[in-house]
Amino acid sequence: MKTFLIHLSLQQITSKIQGKLHLKNDTILTNVAELKEANENSVCFFENYKFLDDLKSSKAGLIFIPQDFDINLKPDTNLLLLEKPYISFVILIKYWLELCSSKKKREISNTAKISNSAQIDKNVAIGNNVVIEDFVKIGMNSIIEANSVIQKNVQIGSNCHIYPNVTIYEDCIIKDKVILHAGCIIGADGFGYIFYEGKHNKIPQVGNVIIEDEVEIGANSAIDRATIGSTIIGKGTKIDNLVQVGHNCNIGENSILCAQVGLAGSTEIGNVVYLAGQVGVAGHLKIDDEAMVGAQSGVAKDVPKKAKYFGTPALDAIQQKRMFISLKKLPEIIKKMKRDNRNSRNGK
Amino acid sequence: MKTFLIHLSLQQITSKIQGKLHLKNDTILTNVAELKEANENSVCFFENYKFLDDLKSSKAGLIFIPQDFDINLKPDTNLLLLEKPYISFVILIKYWLELCSSKKKREISNTAKISNSAQIDKNVAIGNNVVIEDFVKIGMNSIIEANSVIQKNVQIGSNCHIYPNVTIYEDCIIKDKVILHAGCIIGADGFGYIFYEGKHNKIPQVGNVIIEDEVEIGANSAIDRATIGSTIIGKGTKIDNLVQVGHNCNIGENSILCAQVGLAGSTEIGNVVYLAGQVGVAGHLKIDDEAMVGAQSGVAKDVPKKAKYFGTPALDAIQQKRMFISLKKLPEIIKKMKRDNRNSRNGK
């Protein structure tokens, strides 16, 4: 249950979210909740009939519900009949959050340590113990939360949200409307050595990371800086928690990298690519636009456009599925072959 | 070797840990150690005869040893004969650590930044540069270590230990005797988007995380907040390092998630479930009570109670083992089939 500081009337909600209201009692709405935890001041949604029992017993004050819903199944509650209840619910939450956040004033903490050479635009919030080094630029309306460290020459655009305990190494560029969750490390050294004289000699990593507009990166993910040049995360791409992106990778626009994905160095990911959880991709490969790779797959060669791949090493998902079905039958087949062999040896 | 500030006599130890003492020389014990690194002030244990050579050469001052041990094999050392030497050794260490910790006084650092609206119970320790935001509550005897960030409305129970550089997002609830290791992120946004108008639109994540009593979570693990409702970690469950728990997961009591496990969203894990290292679990599944899933498995459908599963996609471990043994034989079988075919074509 999320309770908001600002309360809304039924009328305020229905003027924002337009649908057919089945009105039972006027009420004040203070929170959004799941059906089963709701109270009389909760707004909820219902879409999946799997949760019909939760709906029937729910104490919610207002429920967003499909247009074709039989209101006799929930007669005593305010219902708002909508074409897409869940999307409308999401729109309401966004509206409500914005209402509340516009009440907050943006402050720069006096415990933040900000270099004199840093350029901080207007309406920026900087939390406690944040460190902003020389020549950093931060665009307007951005928020840098407590205990994050922004190293020298970093550029952060406008309307970004950097959560606590983030580290951005020097020279990296974060464009507009980027969200970096807590513990993200942007721009640590790529993993590059040359083996000579009996040991691994570090190759200096003097490139950077460029994160385009509207990218979101999850908690404790790591995006390595390029050896030279840039590691690039394209516009609108979303990256989940604990993901590793190696040096000099180039990820396109609107792609999805689920949790614990790992990309080795110099790999290219196209636009609208989907990598499910724990996928690993070897270095210097290309995964083309709109390809999808199933969870835990290990990609060892290029993946063509719109392909669906799966497995380690990753192959076309249909082929992989056939192989797996065959493998399940294999123990019985081998048993039968032995029996047949024995029989034929015995002259049967 | 762990050296304690408080030293113990042989007598103090044998009054705490009762067994049959084979006494050689009275001594003062100052540390616990492995057999091979021990000195004359060390307490050690011996249980596994694989390490008999280490035992024989050990310089330990006191060794916890099985009741049926032949003391002629280690004649010149103080030996304490016990039914369960290792468990007794663990009990001694816990006792010794408590003796030392009760000497420490709990302090709130003057560099911590604590909101006036926060409620801090008695005997709480708060480290340097810790940030405690508005309306946070912290129960008695809890420890929050340096540079951690506790966001607004978070509740932390009593006797918790939050290590350095932890981030807890707003509204999360941590109950009693919870241990969060360094770098943990509790309550970052779940990974949820709706694709429309050619891009991924963020679904606001307005739920929270609830961590029940006696949970321990390892370094750099991430537990995402629910979209609405709560992501729940049940009482006594232990989670290792670098684990990902997606939004709206519900984990039962006394389960074990080993390092680098990843759970997608809305998955339900029962009680006393064991997930070995690097296991991945798809979303909206149920792994029932007392099930065990082998390392690196990819769980793609429900796992029944007490089942042992393995592989990607995960199947019953015995079936999976049979499949693997068959697969090992397959290259030879195919070679033989080719030979037989050739022979039959040749009329042999």
Place this chain on the structure above:
Amino acid sequence: MKTFLIHLSLQQITSKIQGKLHLKNDTILTNVAELKEANENSVCFFENYKFLDDLKSSKAGLIFIPQDFDINLKPDTNLLLLEKPYISFVILIKYWLELCSSKKKREISNTAKISNSAQIDKNVAIGNNVVIEDFVKIGMNSIIEANSVIQKNVQIGSNCHIYPNVTIYEDCIIKDKVILHAGCIIGADGFGYIFYEGKHNKIPQVGNVIIEDEVEIGANSAIDRATIGSTIIGKGTKIDNLVQVGHNCNIGENSILCAQVGLAGSTEIGNVVYLAGQVGVAGHLKIDDEAMVGAQSGVAKDVPKKAKYFGTPALDAIQQKRMFISLKKLPEIIKKMKRDNRNSRNGK
């Protein structure tokens, strides 16, 4: 593109990096870059003819190029002909970085919180909000960056570089020339419990971690402390991001652990071992010297010296490859067997 504060003339570079200079115009060099992003002040290298088009269109001021290169392919640019252009390029970057860094003066921030009992050697840099607890020792020329936490009794050698937001738990030992990237956690508790009385009882983890000379550890990796004794990372070993090393592991010298590798407890890794990305290794195993394990492999038994292993469970890579090739053929084989069976039943 990496721009240096100190600029170099062609002559300064050619006196440091000796080769045959194909001189076109004297110029000042200010940065290193990739061929395609270079400007007239850039130094670049060329080695791989895959990038010949990038070379031809490059605006670089100086290019390191193979001795046998046909200079008519790039006639209007300063070229330095070298036996090993890339290695020479790396040497130049290292030299240039050192030139610049020796201009920086080392400071201890007045916002760092340093215990009076800590011993800090000369020429150490300590960043903002760093916490240094009791009895810590830091050797000369080491750098501890902002918001890191060094707990009591930790020893850090000379010429180390600890990036921001690192946590080192008490009693750990970091030797000389060690690099720890941002978010690393060194010495969190090993994952050890004894199940009795219906729950998991924590085994106190009172050992430590020892990190030998010239080790580098990537962003957000976690190296757990030993239960008793030490978890050891041997000299010159390089560990990438998001790697998990369990308690009491012992890793040899000059080994490589790629990103997201996970080692369970008490595993022994030899010298010059290579573990590719996302490899998992079960507990109490030994991977012997110079062994290589392919990406995503799950190691479930010992790996012999110089072996190449792959797969889950990991086997000799050649055997594994044969099995995989056979498996790809299996669906067709089963189809054929069915056809043959039908035919023979039909008396054909």
